């Protein structure tokens with residue numbers, strides 16, 4: 001059997017079964033998603049993280065490229081109770097170490113108690129505990145990955161749906177999931193995907209109807225260029241954001257973000273819309289949250305479990321952002337109308353948010 005060690009912050013080392021060889025390090029997080037492992041494993045927001053699946057069997061319906069969110073696996077390593085051969089072979093072919101036969105109930109409890117933490121992984125015939133501890137030693141925090149956008153963004157602008165008749169959307173690619181682009185194309189938009197460090201001049205070249213900031217990995221405070229872009233365009237151009245995008249928009253308008261203890265990762269996070277008083281089920285993957293929304297933004301949706309902001313709307317400018325993933329891959333489709341609302345801003349359909357009653 002291939003040896004496999006997982007060294008947790010604090011020095012405790014777990015032993016499991018090696019399913020894909022290699023060494024790796026990253027921030028240890030968990031997802032409670034019981035389906036959608038292909039989408040999670042190809043979600044760029046997991047860059048520099050080690051993903052633990054709390055659901056005990058991962059891979060039971062195979063691996064199909066049509067469900068990928070990007071062209072590669074993003075977590076640095078994968079932990080599970082049981083991985084099928086299909087998934088283990090896929091991870092091995094991508095050079096991503098994988099460990100199973102772990103008691104993931106313990107791993108998840110450790111993360112819940114201690115928060116998302118650094119970890120080191122070593123998997124292979126001749127590896128030792130020390131190899132995993134060495135990886136742990138070299139592990140950085142997410143905030144220390146100051147240019148993480150460069151690892152997941154397009155290098156050059158790319159246009160999708162050039163012949164579409166709908167609005168022109170400038171999508172600032174901080175690690176965009178493919179289904180965000182697909183959701184906009186399905187509504188006849190032309191999507192101009194721009195690098196995470198695009199300048200105001202790059203956006204002016206597109207002359208977009210909507211400036212849309214994508215999801216992405218790491219600390220929102222490290223995306224200074226995207227924050228500058230929102231500040232430069234928000235007065236004249238409708239602005240939208242998903243996940244990291246919501247955090248960036250809040251920072252741009254004088255708000256603040258903070259690290260959560262272990263974040264929200266799963267496919268059944270309940271969100272309450274404060275205006276309609278309705279709850280929707282959402283897919284989520286984030287470790288930071290908006291603490292203060294900033295000027296001209298109202299919190300219009302909150303997480304039912306912990307009341308963190310899930311949706312922000314502009315009270316003066318046309319702005320709609322969501323902390324969860326309305327594109328719903330994987331996950332319930334309760335919130336796909338977000339994309340209609342975003343494109344509706346172009347026709348002046350956005351209703352300025354009114355402050356919620358306290």
Ligand SMILES: NC(=O)CC[C@H](N)C(=O)O
Nearest residue numbers: 215216218243244287288
């Ligand atoms: N999915 C995302 O966009 C994640 C946003 C950010 N990296 C966070 O962890 O909160």
